[in-house]
Amino acid sequence: MTFFEGSMYLWIFLQFPALEFAHEEGGWGDTMSFGIIFAAMMLPRSRWVVTTSKLLALTLIIASICFIIPTLYHNEAVTFWCFCIFEVCCGIYFPSVAHLRERIIEDHIRARVSSVLRIPLNLFVVIGLVSNREEIVKLMKSRLGRQHRENVFGICSVGLLSAATILGVLGTDE
Template sequence: MLSDSLLVLFFGRLTGGVSTTLLFSVFEAWMISTYHEQGLHTSGLELSTVFGNMTTLSCMVAIASGNENFGKRSSEQTSLQDLKSGLSAILGDAKIMSLGITSCVFEGTMYLFIFFWSAALASARSQVGSTDDLPFGLIFSSFMCAMMTGSAIFTLQTSTKTVQSTTDMLMTVTLVVACCLSLAAMLQNEHLLFWALCLLEGCVGAYFPSMAHLKSELIEDGIRGRVYSILRFPLNVFVVVAHSLDVEGKQAPESSPSSLTQTSSGGNN
């Protein structure tokens, strides 16, 4: 991140992609496998509850870090056979394929949101002629509070923890996020845009435990790790293609100044 060399930065993103894939696949696969191996379901501990609490705790840590500051090892080995078995599991099961498509589009959009929310809010503020800086730390903490609320709603609303109830939750939050993004692309009022983004973050908080619970129910332990890793590939492609369509700064269309794909003057790069 501190280097001025483009090659070094590209290499950093390459290794960052590998580490992110491991972060979003290895730990979750290990936790689900251990949950079943230890028979923790017999103790009354629901796996979906674990996912909900995990997201809530993650949000709490993020809230604290966003305050304003003005002053057992897996024996599986990676091989071509593993890749083929993982692809066969995905392509041979329509439910897993649906989860993969949803994950690609939803999480890919979430990554784009991470890149552009600050520039979108700054652009909306500039439309009224204000030159005051946005309280980005406070805004980020507000987003994390909304995300934590979404996680809590998932825990409360899916008390039966069935595949159907979790699927309904996932479909609902996906629809709401689509609406929020549509509004964010049209809204020019800073406050309305902020609340639309907060609602989006609340849906993200419900999405992660919902998706994790469905994957734990639909994907077998023996192939879980490789399937999770394969599902990350189209997500990364989605993000790369979407970013290749970005238009920044003064090149952005003046007719939609609050668009999420327009960065403000001196915005994020």
């Protein structure tokens, strides 16, 4: 939960600066149509419920790939589609984790366990956002900001792969 949800929250903060950088690197100028980008990311999602931990592990692997590709290819279209695919992963992740929580954690302690798991999640996000001493606004647009984003995306990718591996090893088939 920490790696996926933390990666998702960090992605929310860093997705548009990453798209802007890829847009500028592609020679498309300084302005982007964020309204169209936001609308594309908010397309209706499927109501398909994931029923196995292996499918959730696959979702985590795909999410990991969506974080690492924009650090390797500074292309606006590639970055955009990686972020769209990550949105689909979010749509698969939340019902899957809810289903697994229901199966693994007993009803009378589920809320307490979920609350305790929020502590490392929030620490992960805060450390990811303030790991550089530059002001956040300046950081997002500068070259140093690009390197910081790529470092954060790389850490998110490794965390997601770690979570997928743990889930693949410890997960149960239904």
